[in-house]
Amino acid sequence: MNKNIERFYKYISIDSQSDPKSDTVPSSPGQMELGKVVVEDLKEIGITDVVQDDHGYIYATIPGNVEGVPTFGLVVHLDTAVEMNGKCDNPQIVDYKGGDIKLNDQFTMKVEDFPFLEDLVGETLITTDGTTLLGADNKAGIVILLAVADHLLTHPEIPHGDIRLAITPDEEIGRGPAKFDVEQFGCDFAYTVDGGLIGGMEYENFNAASAFIKIQGKNVHPGSAKNVMVNALRIALEIESMLPGEQKPEYTEGYEGFFLLDVIEGNVEEARMEYLIRDHSIEAFNQKKEMMEDIVAFLNKKYGDNIQLEIEDTYYNMREKIEPHIEIINMLEQSMVDAGVEPDIKPIRGGSDGAQLSYKGLPCPNMFTGGYNFHGRYEFLSIDQMNKAIEVIIKLAENNVKMHQEK
Incomplete structure (x- = not known):
């Protein structure tokens, strides 16, 4: 087993799921635990300035060997999504030859449901056993950062400037940049390494808000309820029915937005809803x-x-902050081509730390990791594509020097 897979297995075995109900930063102790492991791994490969602050943020530098070029950053996150158990103790390696992939006796990843599997024949995949998340989102990104650092430190003949690394907590609950020290990070621009399939690069994302609804009903015995009872659950259903049916995630794609009923709970007396x-x-x-x-x-x-509504904006589309610096997109695109990867520029149907960081003054588009089907039991990682992401970033470091010197 190679070093990248060993690191990946080690990281996904640590439960670093974030907790939206917590007010602490990080929101869960597992993120600090994982961070400490990553810090030691960074030190082991020769990074000397690595620090983990009191909020779990990790900062480090791959020291450059060329002076006078822009410093760029790479940003990934420690936490996994909240939808399922994030501690993956039983990953499975699949030398994929086509067809459905059995996860366990109950769950199978079917080509009928995931037709893109046909494009991955011949690749080596890591899947779950169907009971947890895999954690490729974003522990594959952490592995990529360490692999890039390891390669550049052991290959001093590759020209590059300083490259700053940042590993954040709580990205999955929208708080990744909350305590991010942009000034300390000291970069001209950065990239989040938090995307999906090979070639993916994004500098547009959703504008995002959360809506919180509380409904106060009136509960009386149903035998004497006429003209008295107010059923909070039925009001909740009425709210959902009044929203456009076609504007739900399962019916949208591309630039189409949506309302997602994420939580509904309660009884006749009281109900609560949360929307994205x-x-x-x-x-x-x-x-x-x-x-x-x-x-x-x-x-x-x-x-x-009897209905209370609160709407909180979470993040905004980074496009307007990236387009004035389109050269950083062009450089990433060229680096993909140099690595034999076909660039695939699409809007993110989600968000990233990069969106908030871009509004904090750090232009920060996103690139692929080789992960698929994030946030569920069908999540998997292509080792071949992860390795290509490593290669692309090494080319990016070279092109940062080359393009600056050509100006």
């Missing part, structure tokens, strides 16, 4: 928020001001 609101267009994003407000206002008139 997403759109690439700021105009459509604002219209979606206004629609939610109008629905609640209408139902408050109908039922007597």
Whole structure:
């Protein structure tokens, strides 16, 4: 087993799932635990300035051998998604020859459901056993950073400037950049290494908000409920029914935004709902928020001001912050070509630390890791594509020197 796979297995065995109900930074102790392991691994390969601060953020430098070139950064995150258990103790290596992939007796990853599997014949994949997340999002990114650092430190003939590394907590709950020290990071620009399939590069993402709804009902015995009972759960269903049916994640793609009913719970007396609101267009994003407000206002008139709504913006589309620095996209695109990878520029149907960092003054587009099917039991990683991501970043370091010297 090679060093990259060994590191990946070690990292995914540590439960670093973030916790949206926690107010601490990081939101879970497992992220600090994983961070300490990564710090020691960085030191072992020869990084001398690595630090992990009190909030779990890790900063380090791959020292350059060429002076006077821009310093760029690479950003990944420690935490895994909240949808499933994030501690993966039983990953499976598959030398993929085609067809469905059995995870366990209950769950099979079927080509019928995931037709892109046909494009991966001949690649080596790591899957789950069907009971947990894999953790490729974003522990594959951590492995990539260490592999790049290891390679550049052991190959001093490759010209490159200083490259800064940052590993953040709580990206999956939208708090990754909350305590990020952009000034200390000291970069002209950066890339999050947090994408999916090979060639992926993104500098557009959703505008994002969360809507929190509380409904106060009135519960009485159902035998004497006529003209008295107000069923909070039925009001919740009414809210959902008034939102456009075609604007749900399962019916959208590309630049199409959506409303996602993420949580619904309660009883006749009280109910609670949480929505994710997403759109690439700021105009459509604002219209979606206004629609939610109008629905609640209408139902408050109908039922007597018993619905509370709070909408919180989470992050915004980074495009307007990246386009003035389009040369960093062009450089990544050229680096992919140099590594034999066909660039695939698409909008992110999600968000990233890079979106918030771009609004903090650090232009920060995203690139691929070789991971697929994030946030569920069908998550897997292509080792071949992860290795290509490493190669692309090494080319990026070279091109940063070359393109600066050509100016």
